[in-house]
Amino acid sequence: MKKYVTVIILAAALVACAMVSCGTELPMENSGAGVSAAVSAESAPAASAEESSAAEESVHESIAPQVSEVISEPEQVSDEPVSEAVSEPVSEESEPVSEPEASVEESSEEISEESSEEVSVAPVARIGEYASPYLETIASGTYKIRISETRTVGGEALPYTVTAYHKDSAVYYEVEESYGTKTSYLRKDGSLIVLDSFSKAAMVYPDDGEQFEKTLWTGEITLAASGSEQLFETEYHYEKYTDDTGFEFTLFFNLADELERYRSYNSSVKDTIVISLSVSPDVSGGVFDIPEGYTVIEG
Numbered sequence: 001m002k003k004y005v006t007v008i009i010l011a012a013a014l015v016a017c018a019m020v021s022c023g024t025e026l027p028m029e030n031s032g033a034g035v036s037a038a039v040s041a042e043s044a045p046a047a048s049a050e051e052s053s054a055a056e057e058s059v060h061e062s063i064a065p066q067v068s069e070v071i072s073e074p075e076q077v078s079d080e081p082v083s084e085a086v087s088e089p090v091s092e093e094s095e096p097v098s099e100p101e102a103s104v105e106e107s108s109e110e111i112s113e114e115s116s117e118e119v120s121v122a123p124v125a126r127i128g129e130y131a132s133p134y135l136e137t138i139a140s141g142t143y144k145i146r147i148s149e150t151r152t153v154g155g156e157a158l159p160y161t162v163t164a165y166h167k168d169s170a171v172y173y174e175v176e177e178s179y180g181t182k183t184s185y186l187r188k189d190g191s192l193i194v195l196d197s198f199s200k201a202a203m204v205y206p207d208d209g210e211q212f213e214k215t216l217w218t219g220e221i222t223l224a225a226s227g228s229e230q231l232f233e234t235e236y237h238y239e240k241y242t243d244d245t246g247f248e249f250t251l252f253f254n255l256a257d258e259l260e261r262y263r264s265y266n267s268s269v270k271d272t273i274v275i276s277l278s279v280s281p282d283v284s285g286g287v288f289d290i291p292e293g294y295t296v297i298e299g
Helices: 002-021 032-042 051-122 131-142
Strands: 142-153 156-167 170-176 180-187 190-195 201-206 222-229 234-244 249-252 258-267 272-282 293-298
Touching: 131 142, 131 272, 222 249
Parallel strands: 201 293
Antiparallel strands: 142 156, 142 272, 156 170, 170 180, 180 190, 190 201, 222 234, 234 249, 249 258, 258 272
């Protein structure tokens, strides 16, 4: 019986060898030789490097065409969709990015133009050359100012002159009214003191803020125009100013550059008012004290 089996195996082996030599391929799934080869590969010892490499080459040769056919078809199908999907979003996103850059450049150009215009504008002259020394004297806080104007009292035009001596917050006034009436006031330390030269009395009252000087302007002033003009048949240099409230007035200087006149429009009486005006730094410290021999009376 064993001999019979052996003869059958040998016969099968001879048939297989004959078919291989003739170039006939056996299906791996149905042939017993393929199953026996797979089993023997697991159970047999490792083959030599040359035999394994030869076997790998033969296996690759048999499966390579099948693998290439399976892979090549998806690659051809996927090339075009991918390129379109990538190229279109990039081009769409590149347009919005370029627009903000252009807007930034335009805004920077507008800012530069505005700044250049502001720089090119010449500064406004605030004070003219004739008024400058007088305004510096007033700004020092120690000065004498004399204002003479005409006031209408009971339908009659009467002269009214105020000479004020300023030193810091202290002010001494000499007020000359019509018919030679003269009154002196001293304002300091939060009190208004009336000095009566006839009775030699100094009557002290709380300072109520009463103004004895004419308000010539308010806040800072800016030069609006200048030139020469004849006023009361006399030639003057003039400088026209505007104050912080928009009020306009004109200062007149004689040919010796001395301040003499002030002109403005009085809207209350709808008339142009011209007054005599002088400013000087000549101030005596004694005018801010109660004269000796005066009786102080608290009001």
